[in-house]
Amino acid sequence: MSQIENVLHESRRFQPTAEFQARARINNEITYQRMYRQSLEDPEGFWGRIARELPWTAQWTKVLDWSKAPFAKWFVGGQINASAACLDRHLATPVANKVALLWEGEPGDTRQVTYSELADEVGRLANGLRSLGVKKGDRVAIYMPMLIESVVAMLACARIGAAHSVVFGGFSAQALRERIQDGGCTAVITADGGFRRGQIQALKPAVDEALLGLKEVHSVVVVKRGGNPVGWKEGRDHWYHELTKQSSSNCVPEAMDSEDVLFLLYTSGSTGKPKGIVHTTGGYLVGTYLTFQHVFDIRPEDIYWCTADIGWITGHSYVVYGPLQNGATVFLYEGAPNTPHLGRLWEMVQKHKLTILYTAPTAIRTFMRWGDEHPGRFDLSSLRLLGTVGEPINPEAWMWYHRVIGRERCPIVDTWWQTETGAIMITPLPGLTATKPGSCTRPFFGVDAAVVDEKGQELATNQGGFLVLKRPWPSMLRGIWNDPERYVQTYWGKFGHMYLAGDGSRRDEDGYFWVMGRIDDVLNVSGHRLSTMEVESALVSHPKVVEAAVVARPDELTGQAICAFVTVRSGEKVGPQLKVDLGEHVAREIGKLARPAEIRFTEALPKTRSGKIMRRLLRDIAAGVETVGDTSTIEDYSVLAKLRADEE
Numbered sequence: 001m002s003q004i005e006n007v008l009h010e011s012r013r014f015q016p017t018a019e020f021q022a023r024a025r026i027n028n029e030i031t032y033q034r035m036y037r038q039s040l041e042d043p044e045g046f047w048g049r050i051a052r053e054l055p056w057t058a059q060w061t062k063v064l065d066w067s068k069a070p071f072a073k074w075f076v077g078g079q080i081n082a083s084a085a086c087l088d089r090h091l092a093t094p095v096a097n098k099v100a101l102l103w104e105g106e107p108g109d110t111r112q113v114t115y116s117e118l119a120d121e122v123g124r125l126a127n128g129l130r131s132l133g134v135k136k137g138d139r140v141a142i143y144m145p146m147l148i149e150s151v152v153a154m155l156a157c158a159r160i161g162a163a164h165s166v167v168f169g170g171f172s173a174q175a176l177r178e179r180i181q182d183g184g185c186t187a188v189i190t191a192d193g194g195f196r197r198g199q200i201q202a203l204k205p206a207v208d209e210a211l212l213g214l215k216e217v218h219s220v221v222v223v224k225r226g227g228n229p230v231g232w233k234e235g236r237d238h239w240y241h242e243l244t245k246q247s248s249s250n251c252v253p254e255a256m257d258s259e260d261v262l263f264l265l266y267t268s269g270s271t272g273k274p275k276g277i278v279h280t281t282g283g284y285l286v287g288t289y290l291t292f293q294h295v296f297d298i299r300p301e302d303i304y305w306c307t308a309d310i311g312w313i314t315g316h317s318y319v320v321y322g323p324l325q326n327g328a329t330v331f332l333y334e335g336a337p338n339t340p341h342l343g344r345l346w347e348m349v350q351k352h353k354l355t356i357l358y359t360a361p362t363a364i365r366t367f368m369r370w371g372d373e374h375p376g377r378f379d380l381s382s383l384r385l386l387g388t389v390g391e392p393i394n395p396e397a398w399m400w401y402h403r404v405i406g407r408e409r410c411p412i413v414d415t416w417w418q419t420e421t422g423a424i425m426i427t428p429l430p431g432l433t434a435t436k437p438g439s440c441t442r443p444f445f446g447v448d449a450a451v452v453d454e455k456g457q458e459l460a461t462n463q464g465g466f467l468v469l470k471r472p473w474p475s476m477l478r479g480i481w482n483d484p485e486r487y488v489q490t491y492w493g494k495f496g497h498m499y500l501a502g503d504g505s506r507r508d509e510d511g512y513f514w515v516m517g518r519i520d521d522v523l524n525v526s527g528h529r530l531s532t533m534e535v536e537s538a539l540v541s542h543p544k545v546v547e548a549a550v551v552a553r554p555d556e557l558t559g560q561a562i563c564a565f566v567t568v569r570s571g572e573k574v575g576p577q578l579k580v581d582l583g584e585h586v587a588r589e590i591g592k593l594a595r596p597a598e599i600r601f602t603e604a605l606p607k608t609r610s611g612k613i614m615r616r617l618l619r620d621i622a623a624g625v626e627t628v629g630d631t632s633t634i635e636d637y638s639v640l641a642k643l644r645a646d647e648e
């Protein structure tokens with residue numbers, strides 16, 4: 001709730017410049033209001049009109065079937081292939097010869113492909129995958145650095161009707177294995193390794209480890225990038241360049257039903273088990289197509305950069321499917337932002353004359369800390385629009401982004417959405433909306449968002465409560481893989497007819513939303529979702545640990561940082577070495593991003609009489625603030641006193 005107060009005093013407003021506004025698709029309130037009203041009053045008419053701009057191969061009979069809510073069907077009976085929507089649709093137009101992907105490797109090597117070249121490469125890999133026995137309805141795991149081939153891999157799966165399940169390359173072998181097993185993947189696309197901070201980050205060894213004893217995976221396709229030596233399993237492993245060289249580029253896209261699965265993407269919930277969020281084809285394409293067009297007000301000459309890795313939803317929707325459907329030129333970067341120097345990003349903006357930059361608040365805060373002199377050394381005048389996503393942005397970071405990167409000319413779109421929503425839900429429209437630092441402003445077309453109390457009653461202006469979406473939308477998740485119950489429970493269990501986003505929010509006097517962060521046991525570290533349970537399970541799997549509780553504490557740089565309270569087996573020695581070991585252990589189990597920023601050893605954890613760990617108290621201790629509110633259910637007060645004493 002402290003965040004509510006924080007931003008309540010924010011009264012600065014920023015209008016788009018007259019020049020930006022003049023050229024924008026939607027640049028007046030009347031048009032916006034009319035379209036927004038239509039989208040809510042006649043959603044089927046609205047979405048049907050948009051969907052007709054996409055290359056369907058069979059017409060749908062009904063826009064929305066919500067009769068089995070909360071399981072939605074959009075564009076019922078329609079057929080469309082996602083790779084054809086991103087590629088083939090442009091091939092008979094001038095876009096065919098436009099650059100689709102412009103890539104820079106960390107060492108500075110560059111490569112670009114036009115839409116027609118990308119279509120050829122996708123066709124070759126698609127045929128290659130088919131030759132390995134991958135077919136419609138299968139699942140394929142993708143575990144890659146940021147390469148052109150990573151996008152090719154996603155689109156090749158889509159082309160032959162196999163669902164992709166991209167696992168972020170920073171995840172450990174163990175985390176990859178769990179996701180491969182849960183998704184029932186039968187093939188993996190990976191790379192030997194990629195460049196990260198001047199070193200090769202090897203990926204293939206993690207795949208080998210993840211696949212130990214997993215007979216279901218018959219094929220592994222390996223892109224050669226790092227040049228690092230890799231183990232090889234004959235019959236299973238295939239070099240990407242050899243596989244694609246042998247294949248024809250001509251691959252007829254599989255006819256996909258609008259509701260066929262396009263991809264699974266695992267994300268964290270409040271239990272230890274990651275959720276495989278299911279997205280299907282038609283509605284997802286329509287949602288990403290329209291949001292990309294309007295939120296970035298994309299123009300033919302734009303060179304657009306979204307810094308997200310394809311391992312996250314932002315990489316799916318706004319590196320691949322949204323931009324490519326719109327025929328945009330997308331910039332990709334392989335490596336770290338501080339290699340070989342702290343101005344690397346800005347150097348690339350200048351070098352490639354990038355026009356749009358979409359990144360995360362945690363990155364912005366990092367750049368802020370590195371100092372103004374780094375962006376100051378480069379010409380950023382090509383930039384015309386900035387975006388943020390992934391977590392609430394504090395007004396100070398917003399102002400820095402506006403001043404130092406946007407040079408007070410570029411609108412900032414602070415976009416609120418989730419893995420589950422598939423596409424941007426609450427956002428400014430850059431040529432119209434007056435922005436306020438820290439607010440994601442107003443709902444996008446077709447989005448009926450509200451802030452409600454415990455009972456589902458809409459709250460008055462500026463009161464904090466649950467952020468909900470009151471109706472289905474085309475790009476919504478269709479469920480959790482293999483767990484329909486959990487889908488209903490998690491998102492629809494609380495209010496029944498409204499989607500529970502799991503975020504706290506308030507809405508101000510202008511109807512602007514101010515998202516305050518998660519209300520469940522989900523951490524948001526550097527814009528990445530992790531569940532407290534997952535990190536706890538990893539800690540407890542260490543032989544010396546008996547119990548662990550993980551909470552988030554505010555962190556200037558990463559938004560939230562992980563603070564772990566750990567109880568060890570009696571007789572075990574606690575100390576700095578064990579902290580290091582436990583950190584390493586978590587990094588191995590889940591990935592480096594889950595490594596706790598702080599570990600505190602304790603003889604016991606504060607619990608209620610029913611045995612529930614009192615996280616609220618731990619959060620206060622981690623944040624170094626006084627505990628307010630009810631502690632009457634605590635079982636043993638001495639635990640709390642000890643924890644507090646340790647702090648000093």
Ligand code: PRX
Pocket residue numbers: 267313314388389390391392393414415416417418419420440501502503515516517518524527528529
């Ligand atoms: O808490 C919200 C935060 O990120 C969560 C979704 O995380 P994920 O599924 O990993 O997707 C991130 C990229 C879409 C949300 O529930 N979040 C995302 N965008 C914003 C945000 N919080 C505040 N402002 C945002 N713009």
